[in-house]
Amino acid sequence: MCALLAQDISVFYPGQPEPALSQVNLSLGEASLTVALGPSGCGKTTLLNVLAGFIAPSQGRVTLDGQPVTGPGADRAVVFQHDALLPWLNVRDNVAFGLQLQGVGRAERQRRADDMLALVGLDAVAKQKIWALSGGMRQRVGIARALTSPSQVLLMDEPFGALDAFTREQMQVLLLKVWQHTGRRIFLITHDIEEALFLATELVLMSPGPGRIVERIHPPFSQRYRAGESVRQIKSDPAFIALREQLLSTLYRHRLSPEELAP
Amino acid sequence: MTALDPALPAATARLTATARWQLTRHPLWLGLISAGSGLLLWWALASSGLVASLFLPPPQAVLAKLYLAATQGFMDATLWQHLTASLGRIGLALLAATVLGIPLGLLMGTRPLVRGLLDPLIEGYRPVPPLAYLPLIVIWCGIGELSKVLLIFLAMLAPIIMATTHGVSRASQSRIRAAQSLGASPRQVLYRVILPTALPDILTGLRIGLGAGWSTLVAAELVAATQGLGFMVQSAAQFLVTDMVLAGIAVIGGIAFVLELGLRALQRRLCPWHGQQD
Numbered sequence: 001m002c003a004l005l006a007q008d009i010s011v012f013y014p015g016q017p018e019p020a021l022s023q024v025n026l027s028l029g030e031a032s033l034t035v036a037l038g039p040s041g042c043g044k045t046t047l048l049n050v051l052a053g054f055i056a057p058s059q060g061r062v063t064l065d066g067q068p069v070t071g072p073g074a075d076r077a078v079v080f081q082h083d084a085l086l087p088w089l090n091v092r093d094n095v096a097f098g099l100q101l102q103g104v105g106r107a108e109r110q111r112r113a114d115d116m117l118a119l120v121g122l123d124a125v126a127k128q129k130i131w132a133l134s135g136g137m138r139q140r141v142g143i144a145r146a147l148t149s150p151s152q153v154l155l156m157d158e159p160f161g162a163l164d165a166f167t168r169e170q171m172q173v174l175l176l177k178v179w180q181h182t183g184r185r186i187f188l189i190t191h192d193i194e195e196a197l198f199l200a201t202e203l204v205l206m207s208p209g210p211g212r213i214v215e216r217i218h219p220p221f222s223q224r225y226r227a228g229e230s231v232r233q234i235k236s237d238p239a240f241i242a243l244r245e246q247l248l249s250t251l252y253r254h255r256l257s258p259e260e261l262a263p
Numbered sequence: 264m265t266a267l268d269p270a271l272p273a274a275t276a277r278l279t280a281t282a283r284w285q286l287t288r289h290p291l292w293l294g295l296i297s298a299g300s301g302l303l304l305w306w307a308l309a310s311s312g313l314v315a316s317l318f319l320p321p322p323q324a325v326l327a328k329l330y331l332a333a334t335q336g337f338m339d340a341t342l343w344q345h346l347t348a349s350l351g352r353i354g355l356a357l358l359a360a361t362v363l364g365i366p367l368g369l370l371m372g373t374r375p376l377v378r379g380l381l382d383p384l385i386e387g388y389r390p391v392p393p394l395a396y397l398p399l400i401v402i403w404c405g406i407g408e409l410s411k412v413l414l415i416f417l418a419m420l421a422p423i424i425m426a427t428t429h430g431v432s433r434a435s436q437s438r439i440r441a442a443q444s445l446g447a448s449p450r451q452v453l454y455r456v457i458l459p460t461a462l463p464d465i466l467t468g469l470r471i472g473l474g475a476g477w478s479t480l481v482a483a484e485l486v487a488a489t490q491g492l493g494f495m496v497q498s499a500a501q502f503l504v505t506d507m508v509l510a511g512i513a514v515i516g517g518i519a520f521v522l523e524l525g526l527r528a529l530q531r532r533l534c535p536w537h538g539q540q541d
Contacts, residue, residue, distance in 0.1 A: 054440055074446030084441035087536035088459050098445030101455070131539040142441075149445060157437075 003185055004028040004051060004076070004153050008060035011046050011211075019058070020046045022210040028153060028185040033176075033222060035200035036189045039251065043211020044189040045157065051187060052078050052155050064153070074098065077146035079156045084142055085130050092117065092126040095144045109148075116144035119178060136167035140174065147182060156188040160195065169231060172198055176225055193244050194235060197221060205247060207254035214254050219243060320506040329510040337507060338498050340490045346514070348490035352408070352483065353476050356415035360472055364420050365465060368427020373457065378428070389421040393479045397486070406487035418479040419472035426468025430461025463537035466530040470523060477519045 004027070011021040021043040028034055036044040049055045051062060053072040062069040064076065072078075077098075085094050092113050093100075099109035117123045120140040130138065139159055146154055159175075160168045172195060179186055190196050196203050197219050205215040221234050234240055302322060308314055309321035316324065332342040340348075371378040388396075393414050404410045434457045442456045484493030492515050499507035530537065 052440070052444055054443075072440065072443035074444070076444060078441060078444040080437040080441055082437070083435045084437045086438070086456065086459070087539070088462075088534070097442075097455075101442070101445055101447050101451055129536065129539075131536050145441075145445070155444075 004062070004064050004187070006047075006051060006060065006062045009047070009050055009057045009062070010059040011043070011050065011055065012058045018210040020211050021050070021057070022212045024060075024211075024213055026051075026187075026204065026213075028187055029202075031183055031185065032201050033179055033186045033188070033199055034202045034204065035196040036187070036204050036206055037191070037193060037196035037200075037247070038206030038211075039191060039208060041208035041211070042206035043208065044206050046211060047206075048078075048155055048157050048187065048189050052076055074102070074149050075151045076153045076155055077149040077151045079139070079142045079146045079154065079159045081158045081161045082135070082138070085138060085145075087130050089130070090126070091122060091128050091130060091133070091141055094130060094141055095148060098145060098148050112148055113144070116147045119147070119181060120144045120174060134167075135163050136171060139163065139171060143175070143178060147178065147184075152183075152185055154184045154186045156186065158190055159188065161190070161192075168192075168195070173225075173231060175199065176222055180226060193247055197240060197244055197247070198225070198231070198235060203247075205250060207251065215247075215250055217243070217247075317503060317505055320509065324506045325509045325513065328504075328506040329513070332495075332507065332510060337495060338489075340495075342495075342514070345490055345492050345495045346518075348488075348494075349480055349484070349492040349515075350518070352412050352415055352491070353473075353480065356412050356419055356476055357469070357473065359412075359416050360419035360423050360476075361469065364423030364468070364472075365427050368424045368465070368468075369431060369453070369458070369461070371424065372428040372431025372461070373453070381424075385421050385424060388417070389425075393418050394482045397482060401486055410486065411483040411488065414483045415476045415479050418475040422471040422475055423465070423468040426464045426471065427461055430464025430468075431457055433464065434460040463530060463534040466526060466534065470526045470530075473522055473526065474519070477515065480515070 006024060006026040009021055009024040009026075010019050012019045024043070024047060026034070026047070036047060038044050046055070050057050051069070053062075053069045053076065056070075069076075086097060089097065092110065095116055096104075096109040096113035099112060104112075114123065114126065117126055120143055122137060122140050122144065125133065125137065130141065133141070142159070160171045163171060175186075175188075176199065178184075188199065198221050200219050201222060203217050203219055204213045205217070206212065207214045221237075221240060224234055225231065305319070306322050309316065309319050309324075329342070331337070332345075334341075336342070336344070367381065371381055396417075397410075397414055400410045400413055404413060438460065439452055439456055442452050447455065480491070481493035481496060484491040485497060488494040492511055496508050496511035496515070499505075499511060
């Protein structure tokens with residue numbers, strides 16, 4: 001039984017000659033961490049928006065546990081790159097916002113928010129203002145907030161795209177910990193090849209013009225991290241580097257248009 | 264990942280303290296110098312005999328007139344009666360402009376249809392000086408209280424609507440979508456996300472509106488008024504009681520200043536995040 005299933009998704013934007021997304025199939029399996037990797041314009045953001053229900057596909061359908069997805073909802077939590085938190089609420093109330101919308105009582109939602117804050121390592125700043133936090137800490141608040149939802153699916157829209165390299169790696173490690181701890185099915189989009197390789201159990205490589213999936217691989221590295229290897233050890237492993245170069249050359253091959261390839 | 268930088272909250276507190284010092288204490292100190300020298304220059308000029316007191320009465324004469332107006336009154340009404348008449352008009356107009364302007368601004372910010380319909384109307388009347396359409400209002404609504412309040416109300420309405428609409432546009436797509444994916448209904452998105460996001464701009468709109476209202480007050484009280492600060496200044500000018508003119512101006516300025524400070528304090532208290540993000 002598959003929770004979130006996208007079948008033959010195509011998206012046409014008015015006035016654009018080529019579809020933003022063409023014939024995409026995707027299923028988020030049990031305890032999977034699916035990463036869509038590709039350059040800008042490859043349709044990865046469109047794909048996430050379709051899965052989240054923010055935009056309707058022109059063709060194809062998305063189902064969640066067999067039910068068609070018709071709009072955004074609490075059964076698919078989303079983490080954004082930035083600017084999705086509410087500055088008038090403190091850290092804990094931001095995390096509890098979804099629970100408050102659902103009408104969960106104050107004591108109960110504070111307890112659950114505190115649990116999630118502890119999971120992402122922010123229990124010490126529960127009463128801080130959002131705008132007093134660094135970018136990395138804000139993203140952790142966003143993740144904790146998404147985790148309060150009972151949803152088994154977590155969609156992440158370039159969540160670490162605005163962070164510096166060091167913080168970004170810390171967040172990748174944190175995400176693996178959260179994933180392992182909560183067993184959520186995660187769909188994450190990124191343009192960072194190393195991030196995609198390190199995190200993904202399934203990696204879909206996307207290419208623009210029209211936006212489509214050009215390759216699917218199943219990197220072993222997040223499993224190796226769970227088995228106890230260190231981040232630096234994994235990312236400097238010849239197998240990791242070889243796969244990175246292979247993905248890059250595939251990307252370059254697909255970015256060349258037929259005309260450019262002809263002569 | 265649990266190891267947090269323990270210096271972070273302290274560093275943030277230090278940063279905000281520095282910013283506050285730069286924002287408030289510094290200009291206050293400079294402001295006192297310039298206001299003090301202005302007052303001193305006024306006093307020196309007026310008491311030197313170089314300028315006739317008809318044109319520039321000394322500060323102490325203005326103070327004395329103010330005391331006289333407060334105790335015995337001017338033009339058949341005490342200073343307090345002039346004051347309450349003006350404040351009543353301003354308050355009533357502000358109430359009406361707020362009650363109508365904020366919902367209209369929210370509607371215009373969230374519905375392109377409403378915005379498309381109302382934008383030309385507001386942009387059409389907003390640049391016209393209130394004095395220009397005052398005669399029309401008098402023809403339509405007479406010379407009673409209604410015309411005066413209506414004029415001030417119209418001057419306040421446009422800035423409040425425009426600031427609210429602008430505030431709504433600050434609610435980013437990801438902020439709204441994040442709330443939707445947490446299960447927020449359209450109503451919850453409006454009241455829990457869009458309205459609080461727009462609040463700092465709404466308060467700025469009220470400040471600008473109040474300023475516009477004060478500047479329209481004198482014009483509004485030109486027409487068949489028997490009480491009011493604007494009327495007081497106007498009639499004092501007709502009888503060349505320059506010190507009373509200055510006293511009236513000082514009272515209007517002082518009240519506007521206090522109201523502005525109050526609204527700024529309210530803004531800081533309600534929206535401490537304003538101007539802090541990124």
